[in-house]
Amino acid sequence: MKDHAANTGIFNPEKIRPAAVTADDSELVMTVIGTFYPENTPLRELLLRHSRQVRDKALALLAASGRKLDVRLVADGAMLHDIGIGSCHAPKIYCEGILPYIAHGVAGAEMLRRYGAQHGIDLEVFARICERHTGSGITAAEVRAQQLPIPVRDYLPETPEEKLVCLADKFFSKSGNMREKSLEHIRKSMEKFGADAVDRFDELCRFFGVH
Ligand SMILES: [Fe+2]
DSSP states (O other): OOOHHHHHTOOOGGGOOOOOOOOOOOHHHHHHHHHHSOSSOHHHHHHHHHHHHHHHHHHHHHHHHTOOOOHHHHHHHHHHTTTTGGGBEEGGGTEEOSBOGGGHHHHHHHHHHHHHHHHTOOOHHHHHHHHTOSBTBBOHHHHHHTTOSSOSSOBOOOSHHHHHHHHHHTTOOSSTTOOOOOHHHHHHHHGGGOHHHHHHHHHHHHHTTOO
16 A cells, blocks of 8 residues: 555654764763873773764664653763773773772772762763663672672662663673673573563663664
């Protein structure tokens, strides 16, 4: 059957596809990153590359989901979610700090809260994204049971923006070829964190219609 609406020029909402959502590096993001990561270092380049991958994926997932979120918060939150990695010890990805890598979310949140307090800006929304993006979130019970070296509390993504950055991050590693991972690959790698972690990942996928 011919597409009546298309032929007559009548507005047909079903024909509307979500527009691609893009975002550039904001001034805030580049100022904060520049404070902690000096230019022309491999760590800064890696952080920027990974963070932009996560941002672009988050925005693509958002556009496809049809959900209405705070795009600027998603974009800047994705750019800042791993700001804590430099405080951690992961020499293969140029991180020469002393904290265990699992603490990078908590470390990043503290960095942003401190930076915000020093500069009179409220970065709490970004701090929350940092501390809630690891795995599919982490519960206090998991911190205890797995004796994770972070304060015992829940680190679950709660707002849609926190959920989206957490989900988008799972598609990219900072080591290896850095190419986007398949859903199957991600799900498999979540299994080592337990059945609850896999269930939470599946829930994040359902929330954004990812399958
Ligand atoms: Fe990340």
